[in-house]
Amino acid sequence: MSNPASPPAVDVLDERPGLTFPPGFLWGAATAAYQIEGAAAVDGRTPSIWDTFSHTEGRVVAGHTGDVACDHYHRLGEDVALMAELGLKSYRFSVSWSRVQPGGTGAANPRGLDFYRRLVDELLANGIEPWLTLYHWDLPQPLEDAGGWPARDTAARFADYTTLVADALGDRVRYWTTLNEPWCSAFLGYGSGVHAPGRANGADAVRAGHHLMLGHGLSVQALRAARPTAEVGVTVNLYPVDPASDSPADSDAARRIDGLANRFFLDPLLRGSYPADLVADLRTVTDFDHVRDGDLATISTPLDLVGVNYYSRHVVAAPTDGDAAEPAPSCWPGSEDVRFVTRGVPVTDMGWEIDAPGLLETLRRVHGYTDLPLYVTENGSAFVDTVIDGEVDDVDRLAYFEAHLRAAHEAIDAGVPLRGYFAWSLMDNFEWAWGYTKRFGMIHIDYDSQVRTPKSSAKWYASVIRRNGLAAQ
Ligand code: FCB
Numbered sequence: 001m002s003n004p005a006s007p008p009a010v011d012v013l014d015e016r017p018g019l020t021f022p023p024g025f026l027w028g029a030a031t032a033a034y035q036i037e038g039a040a041a042v043d044g045r046t047p048s049i050w051d052t053f054s055h056t057e058g059r060v061v062a063g064h065t066g067d068v069a070c071d072h073y074h075r076l077g078e079d080v081a082l083m084a085e086l087g088l089k090s091y092r093f094s095v096s097w098s099r100v101q102p103g104g105t106g107a108a109n110p111r112g113l114d115f116y117r118r119l120v121d122e123l124l125a126n127g128i129e130p131w132l133t134l135y136h137w138d139l140p141q142p143l144e145d146a147g148g149w150p151a152r153d154t155a156a157r158f159a160d161y162t163t164l165v166a167d168a169l170g171d172r173v174r175y176w177t178t179l180n181e182p183w184c185s186a187f188l189g190y191g192s193g194v195h196a197p198g199r200a201n202g203a204d205a206v207r208a209g210h211h212l213m214l215g216h217g218l219s220v221q222a223l224r225a226a227r228p229t230a231e232v233g234v235t236v237n238l239y240p241v242d243p244a245s246d247s248p249a250d251s252d253a254a255r256r257i258d259g260l261a262n263r264f265f266l267d268p269l270l271r272g273s274y275p276a277d278l279v280a281d282l283r284t285v286t287d288f289d290h291v292r293d294g295d296l297a298t299i300s301t302p303l304d305l306v307g308v309n310y311y312s313r314h315v316v317a318a319p320t321d322g323d324a325a326e327p328a329p330s331c332w333p334g335s336e337d338v339r340f341v342t343r344g345v346p347v348t349d350m351g352w353e354i355d356a357p358g359l360l361e362t363l364r365r366v367h368g369y370t371d372l373p374l375y376v377t378e379n380g381s382a383f384v385d386t387v388i389d390g391e392v393d394d395v396d397r398l399a400y401f402e403a404h405l406r407a408a409h410e411a412i413d414a415g416v417p418l419r420g421y422f423a424w425s426l427m428d429n430f431e432w433a434w435g436y437t438k439r440f441g442m443i444h445i446d447y448d449s450q451v452r453t454p455k456s457s458a459k460w461y462a463s464v465i466r467r468n469g470l471a472a473q
Contacts, residue, residue, distance in 0.1 A: 015472075016473040018470060019405075020467075020468055020469035021409065021469050022412065022419075024419075025468060026089050026129065026375065026420025026421070027088065027090070027421060028089060028091060028092055028421065028423070029088055029422055029425065029426035030092035030093070030131075030378050030423070030424050030425060031072075031425055031426050031427065032094045032136035032137070032429075033093070033096035034048065034066045034069070034096065034138045035069060035070075035430045035432075036069050036072040036430070037066070037070075037073045037099075038068040038069040038072065038074070039071070039073030040068075043099075043112060043114075044102055045098050045102065045109075045112060046140065046141070047098065047141045048096065048138035048140055049139045049140075049197040050066060051065070052141050052196065053195070053197060053198055054066060054196075054430075059198060059433065060433055060434075061435045064436050066430045069429060070427055070428070070450070071450050075450065076118060076119050078452065080122040081126075082426075082452060082454065083123075083126065083128055084126040085462070086442075086454075086461060087465040087466055088128050088465065089127075089128065089129060089465065090128060090129040090130070090420065091128050091129070092131040092422045093119065093133065094132070094134070094138075094180065095134055095165055096112070097138060097139065100164065100165060101140070102140070104139070104157055105160070108164045108168065113168045113169075116165075116168070116169060117172075129175065130175070131175040131422070132165075132169065132173045133180050133235065134161070134165060134177065135158065135178065135185075136180040137180065137189070137195065137196070138196075148190070148197055149189070149190065149207070149211050150204040152211055152214070152290065154211055155211045155212075155218055156218065158218065159215065159219050159221070162178070162219040162222040162226075166222065166226035170230060175231050175233075175305075176230050177232075177234060177307055177377065178215075178219040178223075178232070179212055180235045180377075181235060181237040181309055182209060182265055183236070183264070186205050186209035186212055187205045187331040189208065190207075190208045192329055195433060200329030201329075202330070202333025205331070205333055206286045207290045209265070213269060213299045214295055216234050216269070220232050221298070231304040231305060232304050233303050233304060233305035233306055233372075234303065234307065235307035235378070236262075236265050236266065237310075237378075238261070238262050238309070238362045238365070238366070239262065239312065239362070240314070240361045240365075241254045241257045241262070241313070241314045242254060242313065242316070243315075244339075245317070247318070249317075250318050253318045253339070255277065256332075257314055257332060257338055259277060259278035260278065260281075260332055260333075260334075260335060262365075264278060266366070266369055268300065269300060270300065270370050271300065271369065272296045272299065272300035282333065283334075303372060304372065305373045306373075307374075307375050307377030308362060308366055308375070308376055309376075310359045310376060311381075312354070312355055313353060315342075315343055316339060316340055317338070317339045318339070320339065349382040349438055350434075354400060356403035359376070359407040359411070360407040360408075360410050363376075363411040363418060364411060364414060364416060367411075367415070367417070372417070373418075373419045374417060374419065375419055375420040375422070376418070378424040379401075379404050379423065379424060380397070380424035380440050381396070381400040382431070382438040383396045384439070385428075387444060390453060391453070392455035392456065394457045395456065398460050401423060401457060401461065405421065405470055406470065426441060426442060427441040427445050427452065428443070428445040429441065429445070442454065442455055
């Protein structure tokens with residue numbers, strides 16, 4: 001962590017050799033229910049926190065909602081055909097809790113489950129391995145009204161919901177992810193409030209993070225009970241965190257942010273404990289009285305794999321003198337005043353710095369925690385796309401994927417058991433608080449006509465999958 005300035009993503013003057021990935025490498029693409037399905041009030045689905053949030057004025061750019069999104073609910077046949085054209089080996093999607101168990105408690109909704117049965121059957125018929133995520137941020141609204149993730153009972157509700165989905169789909173789905181990115185659910189949902197449900201309270205965020213992980217552990221146990229042969233994991237979003245300089249103050253800022261962003265989740269999930277320095281940093285926020293005996297053993301219930309979502313790196317510096325005495329709502333409770341520094345390297349349309357070596361660093365770090373197989377369950381970039389004569393030549397996105405796949409291959413060479421890679425995203429979609437203003441897809445969506453247009457990156461990715469690797473450049 002002593003080198004603040006990482007090298008640029010790729011030296012374009014370099015000659016890049018062809019690279020072959022290990023046999024059976026799982027090439028995939030990912031989406032999430034609320035971001036693509038639409039059909040928000042169809043066949044018995046009831047509101048989730050994202051429906052409520054997006055329908056609340058001022059929460060999402062331009063008042064966009066997921067009511068229609070990519071209308072995937074009504075177009076799954078067409079969408080799976082596009083996946084087959086890409087040659088995807090696997091498709092990572094999430095199940096909408098409110099669709100299959102409206103309200104988040106009680107009986108299953110057979111019409112909701114039927115949608116996922118049809119999707120999974122269609123995938124299998126096309127030779128595409130379904131990869132199911134149980135929770136990608138869309139908590140049923142009544143569970144939020146009852147306290148949401150800061151309330152312990154939500155973890156038990158998540159386990160019940162898991163059993164219901166495992167009973168319905170366990171015979172045909174091998175790969176299961178409990179949570180997607182619990183950091184975002186906890187710290188953006190309850191800390192800064194920029195994500196649903198939009199609460200801004202540091203203690204709630206920390207409690208939410210704990211109960212999400214508790215729910216994960218209970219969900220793993222429920223899955224094992226229902227389907228002993230399932231391959232079960234969790235997806236975390238990780239960032240290398242560098243100090244802006246070698247000063248002790250900046251190093252301490254990096255330690256703090258690394259604690260909240262990465263170790264808050266990695267340590268309990270993979271080691272069964274919270275890091276002592278993180279607990280000390282959070283002393284002004286919470287006394288951790290929500291943690292009960294046995295919780296950490298549940299949270300660290302053994303897994304079969306770990307999913308890593310990687311987008312960028314954080315570079316941070318110590319607060320400057322005179323920073324706000326009264327901290328504003330933040331996704332970094334207890335460390336609100338740490339400054340996030342930009343290095344002037346190329347960024348995506350999200351403003352996220354492009355840092356492919358950070359993927360290698362992140363995968364090696366997780367491998368330092370565990371020998372479990374790892375999967376990159378998301379990696380990708382938003383750029384402004386233009387359709388010209390029915391084509392989208394998204395060279396920047398293609399270059400982003402290429403650079404990160406090279407880093408992934410380097411991780412494999414370094415001994416990391418990386419078994420697959422899922423591009424984010426299969427198609428443009430509802431990018432949370434940014435609505436439809438940010439495009440991450442390999443397939444362009446015209447939201448007026450719902451016409452799908454594979455971009456250059458999609459055609460390129462299809463060739464990567466066909467040759468199981470990258471061509472020389
Ligand atoms: C991740 C989310 C995913 C998408 C990408 C860009 O944090 O898991 O839904 O929004 O970022």
